[in-house]
Amino acid sequence: MYSIIKTKDGRKLKVKALIDSGYTNTTIARKTVEEKGIPTKSLPKPFDVYNSDRSRNGEKTIKEFVPLEINSNRHIKQIDAVVSEIKKTDLFLEHNWLVEHNPEVD
Numbered sequence: 001m002y003s004i005i006k007t008k009d010g011r012k013l014k015v016k017a018l019i020d021s022g023y024t025n026t027t028i029a030r031k032t033v034e035e036k037g038i039p040t041k042s043l044p045k046p047f048d049v050y051n052s053d054r055s056r057n058g059e060k061t062i063k064e065f066v067p068l069e070i071n072s073n074r075h076i077k078q079i080d081a082v083v084s085e086i087k088k089t090d091l092f093l094e095h096n097w098l099v100e101h102n103p104e105v106d
Contacts, residue, residue: 001016001017001018002014002015002016002017003015003017003070003071003091003093004070004071005068005069005070005071005091006068006069006071007038007039007066007068008039008066008067008068009039011036013036013038015028015032015090015091016089016090016091017070017089017090017091017092017093018088018089018091018092018093019092019093020092020093020094020095021095022052022095023092023093023094023095024094024095025062025081025082025094026070026079026080026081026082026091026092026093026094027081027082027083027084027086027091027092027094028066028068028081028082028083028084028086028090028091029083029084029085029086029087029089029090029091030083030084030085030086031085032090032091033066033083038066039066040064040065040066040083041064041065041066041067042063042064043062043063043064043065043082046061046062046063047061047062048060048061048062049062049084062082062083062084063083064082064083065080065081065082065083066080066081066083067079067080068080068081070091070093077100
């Protein structure tokens with residue numbers, strides 16, 4: 001699905017978004033941030049990312065986030081998306097998005 005994100009500098013951007021119930025943080029692709037020139041902020045407390053088997057994920061430590069307004073199928077929310085190396089999409093919406101917005105899934 002595609003979502004419209006509004007950056008803190010006021011730009012509205014169309015991005016490819018996927019919902020992943022396994023994600024604990026909404027995540028935006030570093031490539032998307034760099035290509036679209038989206039400003040980031042430093043996390044007050046950086047953290048490491050682990051896979052379900054407790055092995056370290058690709059990026060060593062998550063250090064940045066992007067404050068966004070996400071509009072996906074008329075569900076609008078202010079959210080901080082962490083910046084990480086993800087592939088095949090621009091944005092992963094995390095478990096809480098799924099619970100809170102209960103989108104129709106076929």
